[in-house]
Amino acid sequence: MAANAYDCYAAAFGRYRHGRPISREYFNSIQRSCAGAPFTFWGAFVDGKLAGFAKNFESAGYVASCSFRLDPACKRSRPSYALLDTLLRTYVTGQRKIFGNGFLSSHDDTNMQEFLLKFGFRRQYCDLQIAYSLPLGLAIRALYPFRSIVGVLPSRGRVTAVKSLLREEHIRRSCQLSAATAAAGKSLLSAN
Numbered sequence: 001m002a003a004n005a006y007d008c009y010a011a012a013f014g015r016y017r018h019g020r021p022i023s024r025e026y027f028n029s030i031q032r033s034c035a036g037a038p039f040t041f042w043g044a045f046v047d048g049k050l051a052g053f054a055k056n057f058e059s060a061g062y063v064a065s066c067s068f069r070l071d072p073a074c075k076r077s078r079p080s081y082a083l084l085d086t087l088l089r090t091y092v093t094g095q096r097k098i099f100g101n102g103f104l105s106s107h108d109d110t111n112m113q114e115f116l117l118k119f120g121f122r123r124q125y126c127d128l129q130i131a132y133s134l135p136l137g138l139a140i141r142a143l144y145p146f147r148s149i150v151g152v153l154p155s156r157g158r159v160t161a162v163k164s165l166l167r168e169e170h171i172r173r174s175c176q177l178s179a180a181t182a183a184a185g186k187s188l189l190s191a192n
Helices: 006-015 024-033 072-077 079-094 112-117 134-151 158-191
Strands: 039-046 049-058 062-070 098-100
Touching (some): 006 062, 006 072, 039 079, 049 072, 049 079, 062 072
Parallel strands (some): 062 098
Antiparallel strands (some): 049 062
């Protein structure tokens, strides 16, 4: 991975609006530090060139995908399908493990979640907990009623960060509302 994956990794960032690749040296040091259990690396090659790779964290009952990168120049050969098919056959069919794609960033540009739905994956929602510093918490509470106005501003610099924070705050509040609704439903059920 350290010797061959950086070019594929860096090329993958050409498709993303948010985010930039880390340096080759830092990337290589991360790959070397993850060599061996519990990490495994898988690659898809097209004409001898690494077209895509996956880095996974393995445990006794599950496998979590930490990284899944594809070189857009090799898209027509569908390395994503070959790589994911191999991972699912190995872990899910062969070893009967749960295979997860990890968490979805609010800045996700990859469409990976939609891609995985084609393979029978399902969304697993979780409660979002956020701890703000006092000044940031006050700013978020003040801006939250104006989130639709902020949402139409061009995404540049700090505006992108503010949009992301307001989106996450919306998710956090919807989780609280869902939890309150569920708790009310449970109390009604237990009263009967």
